[in-house]
Amino acid sequence: MDLQDKLQALLKENQKKIEETKELDDLDKIRVNLLGKKGPITQVLRGMRDLDATERPKVGAFANSIRDELNAALDEQRETLRRERVARKLAKETVDVTMPGTPVRLGTPHILQQIIDDLSDFFLGMGYQIVDSYEVEQDHYNFEMLNIPADHPARDMQDTFYLNKELLMRTQTSAAQSRTLEKHDFSKGPLKMISPGRVYRRDTDDATHSHQFHQMEGLVIDKNITMADLKGTLLAMAQHVFGADREIRLRPSYFPFTEPSVEVDVSCFRCGGKGCSVCKYSGWIEVLGAGMVHPNVLTYAGVDADVYGGFAFGLGPDRFAMLKYGVDDIRSFYTDDVRFLEQFHKEG
């Protein structure tokens, strides 16, 4: 058997052995045994010194080709085994993706806060400033400056927590109006503001009354503000809060600090105006009061009522939340039952 046959036989024998090898370590051993310094190929190449000079290159080339083939077979089997090992590992690591993720607790903003923030952002976008005013207010700002003198019948509508003769828990965020009007420098531009916050009334708490609730006052004063501007502003607000398809209607009303005064209804967001239990089958829901600022309010605050005028509105975040989410008991907002609060966690 000459060298070439020997090499051929070696290749055959080992190709099969390599294919059958299942462990990477065994494969390494085979490589060392076959291709190492003491391996058969090396032996063959060493044996070449006994050959003719003419034979040597031929046998050398053949031996190299056998070595290459064996190397290739080893590499291929190595890759196969590696892939199999990876596949086994992946199978072992497979999880049930339908199992819950590690819990991350997210807190929930209070639903009234969500209403207030949403409205605040809406009015900020229209260039309004947000004014935070006092919860303990002077009778002067809560009533007198708003054209509600001591003997005014409108005070019948306001049951007030007084601290003493002069101080009270504000009954309306309108109290912020005159304070802001007094301070505003009209030479620097118009006044456009909202003032959200807590208000207090001397009411017995029940499903529809709370001695503490929230209001948001709005006030726009400049030289050319119209009642149509009021209507447009409130329409935009109503569509923002209650849906793009909403309409509003104004009805005459009375507030001492506005003239004309209106109640504002929004078309029912539940039935679209056809009539349902939410709108008491009228198609409309009363949502806020508004009007053109009474000249006395401007005059008392030192603003020239012949030059400047504008509109004011007052809305109730509690009422908005009750309407929008079907809350039937205003006390739910203040008892802070976690199960109640957390249902509003998806801000959407």
Next chain:
Amino acid sequence: MDVSYEWLKELVDVPVTPEELADKVSRTGIEVPSVTYRGAGMKKLVIGHIESEVMHPNSDHLHICQVDVGEDELRQIICGAPNVAAGQTVVAALPGARIANNVKIKRGKIRGEVSDGMLCALQEIGFSDSVAPHKYSDGIYVFDEAIKPGTDAMDVLGMNDAVLDFDITPNRADILGMRGTAWEVGATYGNKPHFEEKHLVEGSQKTADMLKVSVTDPKDAPSYNLRVVTGVKIQDSPLWMQKRLWNAGVRPINNIVDITNYIMLYFGQPLHAFDYDKLDNKEILVRRATDGEKLTTLDGNDHELVSDDIVITDGDKPVALAGVMGGLNSEITKDTTTVVFEAATFNHINIRKTAQRYNLRSQASIRFERGIDLASIVPALNEAARLAGELGGGTATAGVITGSSVSADPVVIDISLNRINKILGTQISAVAVSKIFDQLGFGVQEQASADDVIFTVSVPARRWDISIVPDLIEEVARIYGYDQLPSTLPTTSQTVGTLTTVQERVRRSRKLLEAMGMDQAITYALRREGDNKHFILEPGETTKLAWPMTVDHQELRQNMLSGLLDAVKYNVAHGTADIALYEQGRTFIRHAGHDRPAEHEYLAGVFSGSMQQDSWNQKAKPVDFFTVKGIVSALLDDFDIAGNIEFAATDLDSALHPGQGASIYLDGERIGLLGRLHPEFEHEEGLPATFVFELNLEPLFVADRNVKIAVPAPKFPGVTRDVALLIADNVTDQQVLDVIKANGGKYLQSARLFDVYAGPKLPAGTKSLAYTLTYLNPEATLTDETVSASFAKVTAALESELKAHIR
């Protein structure tokens, strides 16, 4: 005010149904939330005439009546009413009828006798006790006049009339009378009312000869007028009058009292009637009561009067509380023959206070409080006297006697067309504006100039709510129709809409706490007595309400935690154990000597149970001190305060656990607290193990922030060294850190506690603390020698200063 649709139609043309009218008026003037029909759901009620009546043989109280109900044959109806009698005209419910409360009437037998229907009391057919005449309160209703049997009784009783509920705002008291209502409805549809004015025929006797009148102070009674009617017979009012009264919610009593109520409903002018013969001095003096003076009012209640009360006297003693209620001593009774009618107006403030003081708010006092039509006072008085003749056979004596009087001239206001359109944002024409004023019954004269029209508007006294230009603009706007107003947005110079830094900060703090797992709560700011004992961050006096409604809400809060602890209790009571709530809001800090408290923004939180529920891969871990401290620290870090924030177990509130409580200091000023509640406090309050924090945000708002200048990310890696110390167990983390930082050298970046151990393996009174120190030189790679040298200084200092044993 309840407005009868039928009565209204007699006064003005109404071209629409009651429901359409309600809708239209709601949008142009006064809200009309409901239209009701007393007879709604009832049927087959007819007029019956009782032809004969005998006692039921098997009963001691039932009567067998043969009743003519307009059919060929009489119907036999059994009736238990004690007042039933032959010859009466009554209401009969026929078989198949429905009466009040959806009760169905059937033919049947009562104790063996056929009953073919039912004779009705008013209460059985939808009349409440407050309007049904007292006279028939124990039996069936009996008509005073003959009515054809078989006639629809619902028509006869006005039960098919629509009653519109006019929900009147305080300024529109002109609508508290049918005439004012007719003007309003007329203006809405462009129709003028047509009031039937009947002439009063006076007798020859002069009123002034019978009675004298004077008013002490015309400010108390600006207009005070009297008439006398003699020879009156007190009896029931005719049905037409009773119908109008009860459909307006007023109970008929007798003809004279009914006249006063009717005139009030018609003119909006409250009247009072005295029995002339009971006036001892034949002299009426209007004056203030003297303190302690006594009067028994018509309702039988005794009052001790005060000098703010205006009284009507007979020259000596009070006979009425002016504008509020008459006195029993001058009441109209069935024996009265001479009547004094009073039509006046009184100071509205006194009336309001008197009505409140004696809890006697009435339809009359409400009208005086809100004002009345000065032009109607005397016409109302004359019409009352005329009706007393018509309904009671009396004769009005000659002349009105007057103690005081006021002018009822129209108010004249100039208003320009441009002004109207500028305020409303409209382009209403002069013709349209003029027409609106005319519809309202206002006089109007126009003066046109090149680019404007001036209207001189003359507003009659019946619209005393109108006195300035904006009042007229409102009239134009509402009659023109708010639906026709365009919708625009204000066009002004640009304004910047942005949150203030404080608002921004508050909002961000809220969002952070929510991201860290806390729910926002809103609690009551008015607290119980005692709620301000604990958790005080700033000294101050308690601010109390002058007249609280309940003991639960009488003091302004000086801390944020008492409300949140209520929320914990509420949740625990409702089965929720895992609670993490925060509230942001005001506390009221009042300094001694000041009436007004300062309002400070606070932020507080409460925790109980676990923040995280058990899950398949991690166990719920109950909240502990360090959970809360972690949240508070993250929140405070976010403020990026330049100053030094420290937590120390000092100045502890006694409601906090003495070993798990801390105060929070900003540069030495105490701005907050945190910790677990004292177990004793929890026990007393019925709270579970609860952790709390509270921050005064005001110092944080104004504290200097770190200046933000970019520093490039370091190019060279940091080097860390760990050190473990065996140290006395009363040495704090803060003390160790202070030593490390003081001796760390310029390359020490940070030192972090990563392990704490205390246990039996260590000597008594010691603990093991392990820290990672991180060194960094932003300029170059740190050599091992440099770090080792620095680190050696730290360990040496720890050994010498804190007697630490380096492990």
